[in-house]
Amino acid sequence: METAGGDRAPERLRSTASWLITHTATHAGRLVAEAFAGIGARRYHYALLSALDEFGPASQAALGRRCGIDRSDVVAAINELAADGFVVRSPDPADRRRNVITVTEAGLRQLERGYRAVEAVQDELLAPLSAGERRELVRLLRLVYDGVS
Template identity: 35%
Template sequence: MAGETHASPGLLEARLGYLLKHAHLRLGEASAKALAPFGIEGHQLAVLVVLADGHPLSQLEAAGRLGVDRTTMVALVDTLEDRGLVERRRSATDRRRNIVELTEAGRDCLRRAEDARRDMERRFLAPLGEHEAEQFVRALQTLVAAPENDGE
């Protein structure tokens, strides 16, 4: 079309947003393949990880740790409960709270899925080499942990 401008591939591939988006898409595809044998997705694995942290959590506490809203958390727990990976029970100290815990099957699924995830991430980062991959992960951790900066 007349008047449209097209960025050359070199300019586009130098943009951080473009690179992060496409790296994330490739990682998501690799993650889905790695987790498929366990019948779970990345968000569901994250729930299992949070619930395995040591002490029983309410659905609301787990949602807060994951940064998801209550409705999303209910759907995630419903799916995992249907698969027999988690169970809900009323809190002994506050009957209004649902405590969510891993079942034995959930702990087994978590262990095996985490092994598959680690292997997938190692393969995904392999082109960087071990030292650069470690630096890359540390740099991302720094960016995620940093307070938001609106350019001020």
């Protein structure tokens, strides 16, 4: 990876996993943000819709914990998703002070659009790798992620 000025970064940096992960993640984040903007979404929307699809209805607090999103950011993202008809809020029958969030059919369609956008980004980001290398990279990154989360 070259720096913004077109110069190659020093080998000392390029041989450090944390530097490589940080700079690759920054680039990946830009690609994902651009792809989501193209479908009128954001990263948090995709994460929340993914969690709702996989695990079912949940409280805002549970969604935030599951997706690693700050409570105030969850509220804002849920507000946006609800305004677009992608989720509905309903009182939790077990605790009326809490809302349960449920994904709608429109939300599942948006999730599918998001999935296609993310897949296109994976293809662009990981173009230098073979299919096997991609699987191995994801496997190794999951090991690191699981070790720190």
